[in-house]
Amino acid sequence: MTGPFKKMTGNAYARQALLPGGFRDVLAPAADYEYSAVRQLLKVFGHYGYDRVSPPLVEYEDSLLTGPGSTHANQMFRLMDTDTQKVMAVRADMTVQMSRLAATRLQNAPRPLRLAYAGNVLRVKGSQLRPARQFMQVGFELIGSDALEAELEVIKIAVEALESVGIRDLSIDLTVAPFIRELLTAFDLEGDDLAQTVSALSAKDAHGFDALPDKAATIFSALISAAGSAREALSVIEGLTLPKKTGTLIKRVRSLVDAIEESMPSVAVTFDPSETHGFEYKTGIGFAIFARGSNTELGRGGRYHVDHPDIDAEEATGFSVYMDTLMSALPAPKSGKKLFIPVATPAEMVKRLHSDGWRTIQGLTETADASKEARRLLCSHIYLNGSIQPLD
Amino acid sequence: MTGPFKKMTGNAYARQALLPGGFRDVLAPAADYEYSAVRQLLKVFGHYGYDRVSPPLVEYEDSLLTGPGSTHANQMFRLMDTDTQKVMAVRADMTVQMSRLAATRLQNAPRPLRLAYAGNVLRVKGSQLRPARQFMQVGFELIGSDALEAELEVIKIAVEALESVGIRDLSIDLTVAPFIRELLTAFDLEGDDLAQTVSALSAKDAHGFDALPDKAATIFSALISAAGSAREALSVIEGLTLPKKTGTLIKRVRSLVDAIEESMPSVAVTFDPSETHGFEYKTGIGFAIFARGSNTELGRGGRYHVDHPDIDAEEATGFSVYMDTLMSALPAPKSGKKLFIPVATPAEMVKRLHSDGWRTIQGLTETADASKEARRLLCSHIYLNGSIQPLD
Numbered sequence: 001m002t003g004p005f006k007k008m009t010g011n012a013y014a015r016q017a018l019l020p021g022g023f024r025d026v027l028a029p030a031a032d033y034e035y036s037a038v039r040q041l042l043k044v045f046g047h048y049g050y051d052r053v054s055p056p057l058v059e060y061e062d063s064l065l066t067g068p069g070s071t072h073a074n075q076m077f078r079l080m081d082t083d084t085q086k087v088m089a090v091r092a093d094m095t096v097q098m099s100r101l102a103a104t105r106l107q108n109a110p111r112p113l114r115l116a117y118a119g120n121v122l123r124v125k126g127s128q129l130r131p132a133r134q135f136m137q138v139g140f141e142l143i144g145s146d147a148l149e150a151e152l153e154v155i156k157i158a159v160e161a162l163e164s165v166g167i168r169d170l171s172i173d174l175t176v177a178p179f180i181r182e183l184l185t186a187f188d189l190e191g192d193d194l195a196q197t198v199s200a201l202s203a204k205d206a207h208g209f210d211a212l213p214d215k216a217a218t219i220f221s222a223l224i225s226a227a228g229s230a231r232e233a234l235s236v237i238e239g240l241t242l243p244k245k246t247g248t249l250i251k252r253v254r255s256l257v258d259a260i261e262e263s264m265p266s267v268a269v270t271f272d273p274s275e276t277h278g279f280e281y282k283t284g285i286g287f288a289i290f291a292r293g294s295n296t297e298l299g300r301g302g303r304y305h306v307d308h309p310d311i312d313a314e315e316a317t318g319f320s321v322y323m324d325t326l327m328s329a330l331p332a333p334k335s336g337k338k339l340f341i342p343v344a345t346p347a348e349m350v351k352r353l354h355s356d357g358w359r360t361i362q363g364l365t366e367t368a369d370a371s372k373e374a375r376r377l378l379c380s381h382i383y384l385n386g387s388i389q390p391l392d
Numbered sequence: 393m394t395g396p397f398k399k400m401t402g403n404a405y406a407r408q409a410l411l412p413g414g415f416r417d418v419l420a421p422a423a424d425y426e427y428s429a430v431r432q433l434l435k436v437f438g439h440y441g442y443d444r445v446s447p448p449l450v451e452y453e454d455s456l457l458t459g460p461g462s463t464h465a466n467q468m469f470r471l472m473d474t475d476t477q478k479v480m481a482v483r484a485d486m487t488v489q490m491s492r493l494a495a496t497r498l499q500n501a502p503r504p505l506r507l508a509y510a511g512n513v514l515r516v517k518g519s520q521l522r523p524a525r526q527f528m529q530v531g532f533e534l535i536g537s538d539a540l541e542a543e544l545e546v547i548k549i550a551v552e553a554l555e556s557v558g559i560r561d562l563s564i565d566l567t568v569a570p571f572i573r574e575l576l577t578a579f580d581l582e583g584d585d586l587a588q589t590v591s592a593l594s595a596k597d598a599h600g601f602d603a604l605p606d607k608a609a610t611i612f613s614a615l616i617s618a619a620g621s622a623r624e625a626l627s628v629i630e631g632l633t634l635p636k637k638t639g640t641l642i643k644r645v646r647s648l649v650d651a652i653e654e655s656m657p658s659v660a661v662t663f664d665p666s667e668t669h670g671f672e673y674k675t676g677i678g679f680a681i682f683a684r685g686s687n688t689e690l691g692r693g694g695r696y697h698v699d700h701p702d703i704d705a706e707e708a709t710g711f712s713v714y715m716d717t718l719m720s721a722l723p724a725p726k727s728g729k730k731l732f733i734p735v736a737t738p739a740e741m742v743k744r745l746h747s748d749g750w751r752t753i754q755g756l757t758e759t760a761d762a763s764k765e766a767r768r769l770l771c772s773h774i775y776l777n778g779s780i781q782p783l784d
Contacts, residue, residue: 018496020473020480023450025497028443035444039431047746049730049753051420052427056526057449057512058415077471081412082516088412090482104410105417110769112756120449120512124474134448149735149756156739263739338441343541347548347655354439361441364504364541377502 022126022133033333034323037165038118038138041321044161045140048153050116055097057120061089067307069096071280075123090122095318098141099306102316107308111144132324139299139320143306146315148252151285152259154301158289158319159264162298166330169292171268172260174230174285175302177276179249180223186243187216201274215241223274230257230271237273253285268292283315291329298326340374340391341383342366353383414518414525425725426715429557430510430530433713436553437532440545442508447489449512453481459699461488463672467515482514487710490533491698494708499700503536524716531691531712535698538707540644543677544651546693550681550711551656554690558722561684563660564652566622566677567694569668571641572615578635579608593666607633615666622649622663629665645677660684675707683721690718732766732783733775734758745775 019025026034042052058079065073072092079088091097094117102113118138126133140157142150159170180201189197193211197220200208204224209217219240226236234257237250253271260269277286284303291298301319308314336359341350343363353360360383367373374382374391381390411417418426434444450471457465464484471480483489486509494505510530518525532549534542551562572593581589585603589612592600596616601609611632618628626649629642645663652661669678676695683690693711700706728751733742735755745752752775759765766774766783773782 018452018455019448020450020452020478021475023448025448025493026446027493027497028445031446032438032444034446046424047751049751052424053420054418054423054426056411056415056417057514058412058526060410060412063410079469079471083413086412101417101419105419114753122449134450145756147756153754153756359439359441361506362545364537364539364545 020133022123022131024132024134029333029335030327033330034136034327037326037330038136038323040165041138041161042116042118044157044164045116048114048157050114050140050142050157052116052118053098053101054117054119055091055094055101057122058088058090059097059100061087063100064089064091064096067096067099068280068304069093069099072096072123075125077122077124091119092121092123094119094121094137094139095141095304095320098143098318099316102141102143102306102314103308107311111314112150113143114140115143116140130322130325136323137320138323139301139318141316141318143316144314145317148255148259150315150317151256151287151303152263154317154319155256155260155287156263158299158301159267162289162321162326165326167291167298167326169268170266171270171290171292173288173290174253174256174269174271175275175277175282175287176249176253176273176285177279177282178284179246180274180276181279182246182249183216183219183243186246187213189216198276201276202278204274220274227272227274228270230269233271233273249284256285284317287319294329296325296329298329335378337380338378339381339383339388340370340377340379342370345383358388412525414515414523416524416526421725421727422719425722426528426719429718429722430528430715432557433530433553434508434510436549436556437508440506440549442506442532442534442549444508444510445490445493446509446511447483447486447493449514450480450482451489451492453479455492456481456483456488459488459491460672460696461485461491464488464515467517469514469516483511484513484515486511486513486529486531487533487696487712490535490710491696491708494533494535494698494706495700499703503706504542505535506532507535508532522714522717528715529712530715531693531710533708533710535708536706537709540647540651542707542709543648543679543695544655546709546711547648547652547679548655550691550693551659554681554713554718557718559683559690559718561660562658563662563682563684565662565664565680565682566645566648567664567667567669567674567679568641568645568677569671569674570676571638572666572668573671574638574641575608575611575635578638579605581608590668593668594670596666612666619664619666620662622661625663625665641676648677676709679711686721688717688721690721727770729772730770731773731775731780732762732769732771734762737775750780 061078064076075092076089081088098115106113118136120134121137123133142154162170184194196208206221206224209220222236222240226233234254257269260267282302283305286302288297288300299319299321303317305313306316339358339360341360341362343366350360361377361379363373370384371382379391381388453470456468467484468481473480490507498505510528512526513529515525534546554562576586588600598613598616601612614628614632618625626646649661652659674694675697678694680689680692691711691713695709697705698708731745731750731752733752733754735758737754742752753769753771755765762776763774771783773780
């Protein structure tokens with residue numbers, strides 16, 4: 001914290017600890033800085049036709065558990081609805097709400113449907129990587145197109161949005177969990193073999209495939225070691241003899257990498273063909289965006305299905321950012337300038353100062369020494385005798 | 393709802409009902425419209441030096457029940473903190489969080505402390521007047537000044553903020569619950585007499601004082617009938633013989649009314665001297681803002697105490713708005729313009745259109761009839777052969 005809020009007694013520190021773990025007060029200037037970044041992200045999504053929607057924080061548990069929601073089943077706070085005696089839950093993720101909207105209220109809106117959102121999500125427990133139990137999720141979804149251009153549009157917008165808030169040197173990491181699933185099926189892996197293979201893939205342990213037939217072991221080992229530059233990883237995979245009916249997704253990755261390199265030459269593209277992210281809910285290419293040289297994932301997206309109760313599932317691609325992570329990748333905010341104005345300053349003058357971009361702190365009573373009072377109030381400038389003067 | 397989301401089958405209507413009562417999806421263009429209004433309110437608060445702070449949605453129950461929080465004790469959803477086995481609660485109001493910040497983390501920040509906030513609050517049950525169980529509360533607090541100028545500053549900013557989002561012909565209604573409390577004490581009212589008097593004041597029932605001594609009955613009846621124009625109400629009260637040690641607050645109302653009329657001549661000022669709002673947590677003048685001719689209270693504020701654990705309570709004045717009420721007092725939002733651009737439109741051109749203020753919807757694939765596709769996607773304009781054309 002900087003500015004007016006930096007002083008804190010031991011006593012106050014103790015009381016600050018009275019917030020439950022994972023919850024925090026965001027003070028000035030950080031709170032405003034975060035909301036400006038949210039606004040900027042939504043502005044870019046909006047430029048590309050994504051309409052902001054705002055579902056509630058709380059829904060019936062069932063509707064938050066459908067489709068992609070199942071990933072967060074253990075992460076949701078439950079509440080009792082006293083009216084209906086039904087269990088409600090606080091959302092732990094907003095993409096499940098976008099799926100619900102697409103499948104219900106917006107099922108007849110023209111496709112592709114473009115939705116944007118920003119809102120708080122709560123989690124029962126923080127993780128080691130993410131101790132926060134409340135954070136703001138901001139994202140957008142392109143629902144109802146299976147074209148490669150859908151992935152490309154989402155990645156382009158994600159990159160533009162992150163660059164527009166000040167993130168530089170972006171890197172995109174692609175994954176193809178369904179391809180791994182295809183391989184596991186093609187090699188008829190079951191029981192212990194299946195569990196051991198999934199676990200070795202997750203741990204990136206090339207020796208974990210020793211019990212598998214040679215052909216399978218060769219492929220899985222190659223996938224693990226191929227992770228890195230997308231061009232090089234694709235060369236490795238394209239040199240492998242893959243089982244029949246697998247590998248379509250690899251061709252799609254090739255096309256996507258070509259398109260990204262053409263349209264976003266400054267963005268580095270990596271590919272981790274063995275990464276499954278626990279198979280989450282992705283049904284196609286997944287992607288995560290990093291600032292190059294950092295291990296912090298700034299945002300994540302990919303292709304998934306929106307399940308409809310009455311019609312076939314539709315293809316969707318989305319991207320979302322957790323604002324706490326994003327803010328920690330940006331420079332710390334500075335306290336803005338504030339102009340002290342004496343109590344008698346006319347209202348017309350105050351409004352003129354505001355339209356010139358000043359934030360004013362008006363004295364409530366006469367003070368003998370206005371400059372001293374301005375400094376006490378941590379103002380950077382003072383309006384005195386008709387002119388604005390900086391305070392040291 | 394207008395625009396792309398107006399079509400809805402009976403089926404979808406049924407599913408929409410699957411949200412718990414009092415919770416709702418806000419779709420386009422309403423969601424963006426509401427957030428623009430929030431931004432505008434915060435912008436005005438910010439101009440006057442109010443720093444945005446953002447406390448968490450969830451705290452330990454105890455800390456949400458202190459001071460002004462007790463008003464909402466029955467309205468808070470409780471959650472169990474699995475780590476500590478302590479009871480947490482979801483905030484039902486944000487002013488209690490501002491008091492907590494002022495009393496703890498910001499106890500050493502210079503006074504007066506100016507804080508602004510915007511965030512969702514949840515309520516266990518909707519009321520008849522306010523069926524919503526989730527709504528956004530936006531407000532600001534001036535903490536640490538007992539000057540009349542504090543009330544005046546808060547009212548001025550509240551008026552400017554509401555006018556800036558498009559509310560016209562504002563009216564301010566003043567109340568003085570602590571004055572009523574003084575009278576009840578001065579007349580030594582106890583037991584049934586006290587209960588009956590409070591109830592009659594609340595019901596504005598002039599016959600409810602029949603059992604009281606003449607002097608008390610006269611005063612309470614006069615207060616009930618005095619409600620209306622502040623000038624007239626003050627004349628009535630100033631003509632009464634009030635018990636000793638009461639009436640200081642009436643003098644303050646007189647000064648405030650003079651100041652409001654001088655600085656905000658277009659704002660109507662009314663005064664309801666018998667209104668107590670259940671004595672809530674106000675310790676001085678309370679005020680509510682209405683659009684003239686409407687019964688809908690757009691926002692409410694007033695003076696209260698911030699209690700500190702170690703030092704004396706400090707005087708504070710605040711104002712807050714519930715966004716659902718405010719939005720319902722504004723004209724319905726219109727769907728914005730959208731420009732359809734063919735898939736092959738160069739990225740440079742797309743960015744130029746955005747900087748010209750256009751929202752674009754880019755085709756993902758080639759279409760035989762671009763105009764037809766643009767209409768299907770509910771675009772208002774199309775970019776064709778290098779020029780922007782409106783679609784009928």
